[in-house]
Amino acid sequence: MKKLFLISLILMMPMFAQASGGPSIKLDSMEADASDKGSLQRGMQTYVNYCLGCHTAQYQRYIRAAEDLHIPEDLVIEHLIFSDQKIGDQMTSAMDPKLAAQWFGATPPDLTNEINLRGRSISTPIF
Ligand code: HEC
Known part of the structure; x- marks a missing residue:
């Protein structure tokens, strides 16, 4: 299950944007392709660049993501x-959850198990 974490997260990004509440924004539609390795790798790049600053994936290690x-x-x-973390470390953030709650009005949830919370399943990619 852990193996599919990042892939699932990447494929669900557009869904997250719609589910986050607030004003409704019309998003482009997309077809998720779990066998598109390049797309999944770019998703990892997006996640660590934009999401990980606020959202940990503390039950996932960088090395496992690299392998998968x-x-x-x-x-x-x-x-x-982007920190002093090692490749064997879990994907945590330096952000203090209490300060985050003060700044944003809510603590950004850890995203490792987001796929399970949403009751979705994504089949194993083939590459
Ligand atoms: C600036 C901080 C910040 C960044 C960057 C950020 N988020 Fe969030 N996110 C939050 C906060 C705060 C919440 C909690 C909102 C709430 O509970 O009202 C949240 C909530 C969520 C949720 C839960 C929504 C729900 O319906 O429960 C998901 C999923 C999520 N973010 C995904 C992402 C993804 C994917 C990215 C990157 C593309 C991202 N976030 C980038 C701060 C951030």
């Missing part, structure tokens, strides 16, 4: 880890 998405470890270390 076939991203060489040295590239993950060089381009996808």
